[in-house]
Amino acid sequence: MKAFVVREYSHHSKIPVTADHPEPKPAGSDDVLVDVHSAGLNFFDILSTQGKYQMKPPFPFVLGSEFAGTIARDAPLPPGCPFQPGQRVFGSALGAYGERVVASVKNIHPLPDSLTFDEGAGLYVTWPTSYEALVGRAQLKAGEWLLVTAAAGGVGIAAVQIGKALGAKVIAACSPSKLDIPAKYGGADHVVDYTKPNWQQEVLKLTGGRGVDVVYDPVGKIKETIKCIVWGGRALVVGFAGGEIEKLPLNLVLLKNISVIGIFWGSYLQHYPERTVSVWEELIALLSSGRVKPVVYTETYTLDTLVRGLDDLEKRKTWGKAIVRIREPKEKAKL
Template structure:
């Protein structure tokens, strides 16, 4: 099997190499063996291969987390849920490969009409944004929601979720091209966070009130306090900027605001009943057309190009979800 196998932490994603004789994944009773048709790339994949992420699996291991594909075989305890030939998406360690074994509770059938490329990036990005805005921030109809990096993987989803909830959305991005993408996926307003007065622009848009909710995967919590409304909620999603902020808590007190964290990966252990609830809600939104995956315009082909895709993410040259077809073949609509 072809796969990217790590035997040590890397200084740069350019060091990723494909092993043509990687070990086949083992199939447990609660697992499903899948032929990977598309794998989605994330910013945290870069951190993982460099040993900078909170989860550090032992060596050797295959990185990569999100995928879509076709079921080859279901484990003994999974046969009632999945069968050979089912088209699925999910999350599992070891996705930068041609095949992977996934836990049954991390696997779902691909919605009708969705391509492998579109489905590959659903399993982490979508519940992250949905849980952040619905469960944690409790975003309400008519509220103002500021979404940072709104053309990125989680950001574009957050825009769609906020609009589905009936919120008014202000998107931020670092270029006119990315702001146009944010508007295309549903944002009502778009502001370049490289502008020195971007907070004043947000305040002007909201009539001086400020936003009720801030969705931040970048590391812009402190600057966002300047344009948040009294009793507002700031949701910490990540730190793409590389900056882990120190927050002036006197401002948190004075503005009566809440700073909330969201790590979707911890729900399986700490609040597992939320999993089905979140996915049922999202499948309804997919069915209604209110949620639609945004895939980066260039789909990469072959595992050799995983590093190219990750480099593009690191350089902030992409939008939506970056996808790689492991075997180099072109995919199609289901």
């Protein structure tokens, strides 16, 4: 099969596409074979090819870890498998940048009819992270002010949409080239350029001098946002896309009576598996209702142009979720 195979650590730009990599075979007791239609690009893919990511699979390995596709029709299903051959699914497994991938049943979900394979390919990590952050951790309420940083990015644009669906007033912050994205694709009420000095003043002005109730931060800008959070506000630590693990002077937390709240969705299956079930139930209902919709970056890559896609991600050019189309869909999503 055609796949993006890493045989030794190097920058992705030096890796050619392999035309004849052996197909993976289900080996575990709950493994299924999936025909991959689309796969989501992630920054950690760029780190993985260079051996700079915490997970280091043995060589050779097929890159990619989020996908949408169909259950293969020509492979056995494990006993009690809840999926049917040909069923549309999305999920996570190492090897998503290949025509076929083996995934554990517990890491895949039925793809809602309303979503295309491209929209489903980048769902598995970003959407439950933003949903659980806002609903389970910060307990965002209708009418509250929410500030989202990197609001045009993968988790950010999902947080903007979920915030709006919860009835919050959403201020999106991002870099100047992406200022039109959070309102156009997320429904943000206001957008600010967080590369400007004193950008927090604009947020204070928008909230009548009061400040926001909740901050959702995947960049490492909690310290900056404390200048525009309300007394008693909640600040969600989601990630460090800026490249450095942020350090926070705790006197600022004390003086403003703030709750700093961590969210690591990847640890929920181990520590709080029952919550993953309810998050997915609620999220799939929300996605199926059409009130929220995954945002796919305008340029769709293929396995032959994947290197350019990873370059664009590395250079911070993409917004929403960048997708690689592995095969053209034969069946159209019901819209």
